[in-house]
Amino acid sequence: MRTHKHLSAAAAGAVVLALSLSACGGRDDSDGDKTGSAPAPGASGSGSAAAGGFAKDSVIGVSLPQKTSENWVLAENLFKTDLKAAGYKPNVQFANGGVSEQQNQISSMVTNGAKVIVIGAIDGSQLNTQIKQAHDAGAIVIAYDRLLLNTPNVDYYVAYDNFKVGELQGQALLDGMKAKKPNGPYNIELFAGSPDDANAKVFFDGAMKVLQPKIADGTVNVVSGQKSFNQAVTQGWKPENAQKRMDTLLSANYGGSKTIDGVLSPNDTLARAILTSTKSAGKPNPIVTGQDSEVESIKSIMAGVQYSTINKDTRNLVKQAVKMVGQLQAGQKVDVNDTKSYNNKVKIVPSFLLPPQIVTKANAKEAYANDPTLSKIVNAGG
Numbered sequence: 308m309r310t311h312k313h314l315s316a317a318a319a320g321a322v323v324l325a326l327s328l329s330a331c332g333g334r335d336d337s338d339g340d341k342t343g344s345a346p347a348p349g350a351s352g353s354g355s356a357a358a359g360g361f362a363k364d365s366v367i368g369v370s371l372p373q374k375t376s377e378n379w380v381l382a383e384n385l386f387k388t389d390l391k392a393a394g395y396k397p398n399v400q401f402a403n404g405g406v407s408e409q410q411n412q413i414s415s416m417v418t419n420g421a422k423v424i425v426i427g428a429i430d431g432s433q434l435n436t437q438i439k440q441a442h443d444a445g446a447i448v449i450a451y452d453r454l455l456l457n458t459p460n461v462d463y464y465v466a467y468d469n470f471k472v473g474e475l476q477g478q479a480l481l482d483g484m485k486a487k488k489p490n491g492p493y494n495i496e497l498f499a500g501s502p503d504d505a506n507a508k509v510f511f512d513g514a515m516k517v518l519q520p521k522i523a524d525g526t527v528n529v530v531s532g533q534k535s536f537n538q539a540v541t542q543g544w545k546p547e548n549a550q551k552r553m554d555t556l557l558s559a560n561y562g563g564s565k566t567i568d569g570v571l572s573p574n575d576t577l578a579r580a581i582l583t584s585t586k587s588a589g590k591p592n593p594i595v596t597g598q599d600s601e602v603e604s605i606k607s608i609m610a611g612v613q614y615s616t617i618n619k620d621t622r623n624l625v626k627q628a629v630k631m632v633g634q635l636q637a638g639q640k641v642d643v644n645d646t647k648s649y650n651n652k653v654k655i656v657p658s659f660l661l662p663p664q665i666v667t668k669a670n671a672k673e674a675y676a677n678d679p680t681l682s683k684i685v686n687a688g689g
């Protein structure tokens with residue numbers, strides 16, 4: 308979770324406070340340490356594998372959450388292929404059954420002697436026992452895409468810059484509405500992801516940084532009044548939950564010919580559910596944001612229905628994670644480019660953040676030029 312606005316009172320030591328204040332002024336663009344390498348991993352010190360490296364044919368565990376969006380499915384295959392190609396023995400698992408399944412998977416990866424465990428957590432604060440086990444056994448723990456919270460036993464974080472994702476979504480919502488209707492005020496509703504996913508609040512906060520001033524000056528009106536993260540959440544990132552909430556919001560607040568101009572949606576799966584709801588209520592399509600560049604959403608964007616998505620190429624994220632594994636294997640320092648932003652309430656986790664890109668119909672062709680699947684859809688016009 309981003310340092311700013313997420314600090315618990317307990318974490319408010321002087322150093323942390325200073326970090327918080329510096330982060331409040333903006334994003335990590337101002338980070339001094341863009342080039343540095345991380346300190347030796349593991350505050351606990353037991354994960355000393357980085358110092359000496361480990362055998363090239365070691366087991367590398369990858370524990371992924373539920374398949375709540377296409378990026379996770381893509382990651383599974385990429386991890387298997389890329390880790391194998393580098394000579395490791397990959398053990399890549401999904402935890403479709405939920406948190407306890409993920410806990411068991413990680414424990415068994417430790418038992419199987421995994422040297423590095425890469426984790427995309429369902430719930431970033433429910434794996435502390437298992438990742439302590441991993442550290443005690445000398446394994447290195449990398450949080451993948453979603454941060455692991457409240458633990459000293461996470462060594463690195465690799466992700467697209469989640470706060471930036473939110474900012475891009477907020478800005479796209481404003482731009483899309485303005486392009487359609489030059490003058491406000493605009494009627495909107497806000498959706499957030501699942502509260503157990505550490506990313507969900509970060510996306511929401513990034514978007515609200517952009518939207519809040521427009522809400523305050525009356526340009527944008529959240530008609531339902533549901534402006535807080537807790538009111539906006541979508542449990543389990545489930546599209547049926549978003550659709551149900553949108554149905555309720557529309558029937559309670561958008562009777563008759565009242566239009567809804569825009570909806571902040573944190574990802575593509577939920578964007579499509581929201582658009583299904585507005586359509587069945589007989590409303591013209593609002594401007595709806597998204598994330599993940601899912602196939603169905605790219606088709607929708609090209610057809611002029613969904614407005615935007617975010618390009619977070621999973622191939623590059625997996626590549627960076629596998630590069631970290633390689634550096635650990637060779638006993639080298641691990642490349643990070645951010646040592647300020649991600650405070651998990653116990654430590655600031657050295658991170659490698661990749662830049663997300665906003666995509667609308669206008670730039671889809673360039674954005675997906677090197678993605679064979681998506682460029683085919685874009686070139687076919689949807």
Ligand code: BGC
Pocket residue numbers: 374375376378452453500504506507544573574575598599
């Ligand atoms: C990921 C998003 C994804 C969401 C639901 C988040 O943690 O960063 O890309 O849409 O989970 O799967």
